[in-house]
Amino acid sequence: MKLTNRIVDAGFWVGWNALWLLPGALSYRIFDSIAVVCLRMRVKGVRQLELNLSRVMDQEPDSLVVRQTARTAMRSYMRYYCETFLLPRWSEKQLLDKVRAENVHNIEHAMSTGGVILTLPHSGNWDHAGAWAAKHFGSMCTVAERLRPEGVFQKFLKMRTGRGMTIMPLTGAGGTYEFLRDNVNQGRLVALLGDRDIAKxxxxxxxxxxxxxxxxxxAVLxxxxxxxxxxxxxWYDGETLVIDFDQEVEFDRTPVQGRDRLRKAQEVTAQVVSRFEQHIQRHPENWHQLQPVWPDLVVNDA
Incomplete structure (x- = not known):
């Protein structure tokens, strides 16, 4: 294993095994300090975040408003990591009390008759939201990006399954689509991140x-x-994670195959993306997208 991978692996081990021993406020301060250091060093992820936010906000990447929003977003992102490391140690009451679910009746009604598909952007804390959903709805199935080094992926996998989530690696396992489809057909909630084409x-x-x-x-599911x-x-509202559920995405349910299926999937995804835009514009500081999304907006280190 490369030295950098060993350092990352060790850092994640410390996060999950030692952070909970510290007073809660100190844990948050440590990760807030990490965010500040990343911002001062202008690491690649920070610069990519600024590019992405510049498109959301229709401003130049080096504008004051984008820089300020990116600063808040980076601190919010480090909060995601802090709380994700603490998540395995939270009691059931802590897990539930830290969430405010809005318009959850929309999805509860649908789940009374069978499985449901849910898609969301990389905002707030999607792992906390997933753990809450697994408890509230009785199931939550998803796929996970295969992170490197492998040890980090395995630690995330252990954390998520430990909080009641059923996980399938996005790559390297095979049968991913069949796994998701079967879970929907068996009456479970399947949740997928939808604002970056990780699988290409x-x-x-x-x-x-x-x-x-x-x-x-x-959309295909x-x-x-x-x-x-x-x-x-x-998205974060003070100390609370708010999960804002929308109405069902409306589309023609007539079965289709081949090119018509792909065309319909693209049309349905366009509706999904429109909703993502509205959410992200309302809370850009909660959009934790430090990876390229648009081919014309990529950090150039040359």
């Missing part, structure tokens, strides 16, 4: 007015199973 098999859609390759998995598709977006 998405389709082109307009996102904040510019073309980006975005995942169509949630809804089309193939005939089950409802919903969107939501977690």
């Amino acid at each position: 098999n998405g389709m082109s859609n307009l996102f904040f007015g510019y073309r980006a390759s975005l995942p169509i998995g949630a 809804a089309i193939d199973t005939g089950r409802p598709l919903f969107t939501c977006a977690p």
